[in-house]
Structure formats: structure tokens, C-alpha cells
Amino acid sequence: MEKPQLPSCLDNIIVVLSRTSHPANIGSAARAMKTMGLTRLTLVSPHLMATPMTPEPPSFDADHAQDFRLPEESFVLASGARDVLEEARIVASLDEALADTVVSCALTSRKRELTAPMHTPRELAPALLQTAAAGEQVALVFGNETFGLSIEEVQSCNRLMTINGNPHYFSLNLAQAVQVVTYELFSHTDVPMDYLQQAAHLATHEQVAGMVAHLQNVMGELGFFERRNEARLMRRMAALFDRAQVNTEDIDILRGFFKTVSKQVERSQ
Known part of the structure; x- marks a missing residue:
């Protein structure tokens, strides 16, 4: 059985990673999002830390953002999603990343001095897909691994999204958070799974x-x-x-x- 085509609306959904610090997390996030049919990635002012695999990480120059190149560590962790990293957009600010978007969801789990209601990915998914299906651009915004999104970054978005979990211990890796959010979106697309089932040849x-x-x-x-x-x-x-x-x-x-x-x-x- 042929594999089904992905809904075209997924092309209008962008994953935005702001100020990401670990090279591996960028690659893992790319793998997570492509698994759920998303291929558009924007990196905002990446400030990569040194790791055993990347002892001398590339530095980011805001004046020459498009000249930034990810280290091989990111591509290794991306596995089959190398193309997502190769085509990723690199920008200096979140406002630049969101310039063409209509809906932008800030992923946050911290209490803030904000009055906007927070929703789970499952609650927001239908409306996000509807917006994307109308041809509008939607952004899913994830912050730095250690500090998350700043209040200013959250205020740049017009939706607040949070992943509900254990209130006594909640610690998701960046790529895990991307996986959870993108899975909830994909689960609302109703892409059939018939192609995964082995064809049955009934006995005569x-x-x-x-x-x-x-x-x-x-x-x-x-x-x-x-x-x-x-x-x-x-x-x-x-x-x-x-x-x-x-x-x-x-x-x-x-x-x-x-x-x-x-x-x-x-x-x-």
C-alpha cells in the first residue's frame, strides 16, 4: 500500500528555536519535527556552547546571521532530518522570525506576570491547523534550554502554550518538548495508518x-x-x-x- 501524502497545511507551520545553546538539541529537534511532518525550522540567535564533540562551536554574528553554519554534531543528531538543518533560516531576533506569521505560540511552563491564558498543545492544535490550512503562517516558539523564553519573547507571541505534566517534577529536554507539541499537531491531521498494516491474504x-x-x-x-x-x-x-x-x-x-x-x-x- 502506498504511503499517504502529508497535508499541505503543515508547510505553513514553523518551528522556532530561540537562543539554543546545545548543538545536539538543534539536531534532535529537527529530527523530532520532521517525524511529525514539519520541515520549516528557524533559529534565532543561536549561542552554542562547547561540547566534547564540538569543542570550538561556531559563533553567531547578528550582522551576518545567514553566514552562520551549524556544527557537524547537530547534523549527526538530526539523523535523517539533515535537510531540515540545511534549509533552516537563521535570524538575529524573534521579531524577525515572526514577521510573516499570523499566529505564534510561545511554549512556556513558568509563572509569569501575564494575563493571557495558557493552553495545552492539544487544545490549540485544531485552531493552529485551521489557520495553516487557510494559508497563513503559524510559529511554534521554543526558548533556551536553561532559561526558556524571556518575558519579552513571550510578549512577542500571541498565544501561550504549555505542556501539562507532573507538577512535582517537570523537566523536558528541548527536543522532547518539540516532539510532544508536533505530535499533538500531527495527531489532528487524521493521516491514515493503513500503510503500516501488512496486507492480509486470506486463505482460499x-x-x-x-x-x-x-x-x-x-x-x-x-x-x-x-x-x-x-x-x-x-x-x-x-x-x-x-x-x-x-x-x-x-x-x-x-x-x-x-x-x-x-x-x-x-x-x-
Whole structure:
């Protein structure tokens, strides 16, 4: 079965990572978003830290934002989403990243001096997809791994989104947060999963009858019918397999098993 096409509205949804510090998190976030059908990534003023794999991270120059190049560590963690990183937009400010958007969701889990209500990704997803389906641009904005979004960055957005979780311990990695939010969006697209199911090849009447006859022979070899009504029992077995709607693979497995049993019977005699 052919894989279904993704809804075109997903092309109007942008994942924005602001002031990300760990190179691996950028790659992991790209992988998470592509898994859910999103490919548009914008990086706002990335300030990468040194890591064992990236001891000398590239520095970001706001005056030459498009000249910034991600280190190989980001691409390694992106796995099959390398294209998302290669086509990522690099900008110096969140206002620049959001310039063409109609709806922008700030992901935050901190108490703030803001009166706007916070919603979960599941609550906001239908409206976000509707906006994207109308051809408008939607942004999902994620802050720095340590400090999150600043109050100014949150105020630049017109929606507040939070991932509900354990109030006594809530600590999501940046890529995990991206995965949760993008999954909730994708779950509202109703993309069918039929392509994941193995095609069933139902067994024919002749194949089922042949398998039942094989079973009857093996049961006879085992002496199963010595004190039982053979004809009545086999009618019930035939009816059982008819109700089960077995496929050809089931038939092959059962007949392989019957052959093994017959060989064991021969050896024991």
C-alpha cells in the first residue's frame, strides 16, 4: 500500500528555536519535527556552547546571521532530518522570525506576570491547523534550554502554550518538548495508518480444507480419535478455521508445525 501524502497545511507551520545553546538539541529537534511532518525550522540567535564533540562551536554574528553554519554534531543528531538543518533560516531576533506569521505560540511552563491564558498543545492544535490550512503562517516558539523564553519573547507571541505534566517534577529536554507539541499537531491531521498494516491474504477454501485434512492425519497418527468421534470433531475444527478467517501465512505456519509433529511421531515409533 502506498504511503499517504502529508497535508499541505503543515508547510505553513514553523518551528522556532530561540537562543539554543546545545548543538545536539538543534539536531534532535529537527529530527523530532520532521517525524511529525514539519520541515520549516528557524533559529534565532543561536549561542552554542562547547561540547566534547564540538569543542570550538561556531559563533553567531547578528550582522551576518545567514553566514552562520551549524556544527557537524547537530547534523549527526538530526539523523535523517539533515535537510531540515540545511534549509533552516537563521535570524538575529524573534521579531524577525515572526514577521510573516499570523499566529505564534510561545511554549512556556513558568509563572509569569501575564494575563493571557495558557493552553495545552492539544487544545490549540485544531485552531493552529485551521489557520495553516487557510494559508497563513503559524510559529511554534521554543526558548533556551536553561532559561526558556524571556518575558519579552513571550510578549512577542500571541498565544501561550504549555505542556501539562507532573507538577512535582517537570523537566523536558528541548527536543522532547518539540516532539510532544508536533505530535499533538500531527495527531489532528487524521493521516491514515493503513500503510503500516501488512496486507492480509486470506486463505482460499481449498487451502483451509487441505490444512484441516493435514491436521486430521496428524491427530490420527497421535491416536487422538481412538475414543472420539472423528467425523464430528473434524467438522467442528473445519468450522473453527472458517470463522477465524485465516490467511495464507497462518496456513503455512500450521502445516509446518504439523509436519514437525509427524516427524517426531515417526521417530518415537
